[in-house]
Amino acid sequence: MASFVQYPADHPFPIQNLPYGVFSTDGVASTRPGVAIGDFILDLDAVSRSEWFVDAGVEAEVFQKGTLDPLVASSPESWPLVRAFITRLLSPTSPLKANARAYLVPRETATMHLPITIGDYTDYYASYEHAYNCGVLIRGPENAIQPNWKHLPVAYHGRASSVVVSGTPFHRPTGQILDKVGDKQPIFAPCRRLDYELELAFIYGGAPTKLGSRLSPSEARKHIFGYTLMNDWSARDIQTWEYVPLGPFLSKNFCTTISPWIVSPEALEPFKTKQYDHDPKLLPYLDDPEGFGFDVPLTIEIKTPESGAYAHVSTSNTQHTYYTFAQMLAHHSATGCPLRPSDMLGSGTLSAPRPDGLGSLLERSKMGREPFELDASRKDMTFLRDGDSVKFSAVVKAPGGWSVGFGECEGTVLPAVPFEG
């Protein structure tokens, strides 16, 4: 399958990918939904107002509200129709070819925005390797995995208001920490253990569920609109002090970054892989015999202000969730919690079972006890310093020869805001 838009064979945004995003351009006040194709963005708002908008699977106004929310809220049955429509529109025989300039925006001229208006945001803890690594660091290998972990996808509610799009810098958080281990009196000081967490987020779409209703994994899977890269920036020292007994709060809600592109389940079909074996067996409400993972490598790079160039840190993989995404959603609805379109759910840190596959600095530096060499500019890396940038990316090659990319999830640490008390 080809497109009239030209791009190299290994381009992350070929016609087989078609990730959704929201963009704006200079001189136009409003944001518009679009689809990445090669080095361009197909302007879906413009398309929806054109004569080419025929058999699109949804009404034109779905693309005229400035966000992807109306598409996400549309029936899941419509999503493949919209994808087929866009594929036709970008095919070599498309009538759009002669009018491409009116509908295709060079990506380098666009500013990307949060693609959806996140209602509720939930974060899981679903990577066995990450849970095991953290458990070993905190409790030792004997008790690394806690009793509930292999029975349910542990999760907490996150903060939707602090989710930002890739490229948004944020200040090092200031909060209550213990100056020395064993102190009883905390201090209010800039975080000293600022970390990232490599995650894959997914978006709930379609009709909301009602209070008290429950989805099976196979029902839940149909509601997954797409996937995006996520960095759940974490303040480890603030977390250690605050999280007893109700879980992380300020240590997680100062910034969460997502990539601007949402990759559809259909684009990820070629990368399906076997799900984890579950021993002990999961309870029947989590039964997901058709469940699968995705084999998509995820890379982490860090750029120090001294070097100015990204250095590779880890390569993990989206397949490292012990629970399928459908099981995570099914569990979420088990007690009757309503799910609403544009809810976002994070996988939790995705660590691979290799020293060079760890999804956080906590694991990589063994809680800061084992500094490592990032590059010539940072030979004693433990946690993030001011000016450091972190970039997650994912590009995977399909058996058919094309590549599928997720775009980038990037952020830079600004100095803490001084406290003038």
Next chain:
Amino acid sequence: MASFVQYPADHPFPIQNLPYGVFSTDGVASTRPGVAIGDFILDLDAVSRSEWFVDAGVEAEVFQKGTLDPLVASSPESWPLVRAFITRLLSPTSPLKANARAYLVPRETATMHLPITIGDYTDYYASYEHAYNCGVLIRGPENAIQPNWKHLPVAYHGRASSVVVSGTPFHRPTGQILDKVGDKQPIFAPCRRLDYELELAFIYGGAPTKLGSRLSPSEARKHIFGYTLMNDWSARDIQTWEYVPLGPFLSKNFCTTISPWIVSPEALEPFKTKQYDHDPKLLPYLDDPEGFGFDVPLTIEIKTPESGAYAHVSTSNTQHTYYTFAQMLAHHSATGCPLRPSDMLGSGTLSAPRPDGLGSLLERSKMGREPFELDASRKDMTFLRDGDSVKFSAVVKAPGGWSVGFGECEGTVLPAVPFEG
């Protein structure tokens, strides 16, 4: 101060109260914001479209969107102006008096709705007595209060999608629980320890804060739009199993009920009381020398299906928060988390230091170990059974002779939804 609307001297909604809500009436599709006055609701949407809408402090369209969100998002400086306008409109000399039928809706004919579109919802754990009681039950009196508790208002992010208005029934949640203490394999079964939590919620209003910005308690206080009663229904057995290490999740997100009326800080002025002494001293970012609590009694009643009448269980008080509401908000912003208008924040269970002042059944029944007599129909009360209703209410008499009521926060437990797996 009197109104042309007639009501008894001890009515919970006199002209000194004026709580805001959102209502609908038969035959009218849309919801409208209103203010309770005696047994009526002043229809603010209708008023905003009338010739009487003069010097109201905000534009007319603020009342024409079907929710209170635009008013909550308006400048805090405008709120007293709106209140003064409504007070004039309801005064004995008001021109509205001759046209009252067009603007006053009998409350008994109205259906109440969620007053705001909650963005993010945060729940604190701010009552010393509740934290102490729970600590004693779980860890014994020596270690009842955990090391961080007296230094920061412990909190977690809750689920906005499961917040409902008073009167909404909900199904007993089904989730993972341990059949017997010490079991390693959980079962998926209806909750056996369904509880309520008596809370006061407050609403953030005014301009959103930016990522990275921080509010002092005195700045934060200006952003409190108002207060409402809240029941943070809790599944204790689901919570015990799931909450390690990231806090409560499904045990809290199956239903959270709020009363339909939002009481303004001005209506609560007569009930200000001294804040708690803080020993150890709080860190400077939480300094709130002008801080205060409110002395408002809160009552809990339960109605069993066998009796059909409410029986009194507890009387607590809104003053039982160790931290002021302004301190809770200031803490929330400490690391730079954005606060947005219509965010809701709960106090945590409010228990008074008296056996008849406990805010949860967990405390009242000592984790179910000490059943108590509710009434003739339930001599062995521990946790909630199917068909039980719980009602929170609050009416307080001001020194000036009038009363201020919060309305009711009520819900009924329906049987669990069967699992057909």
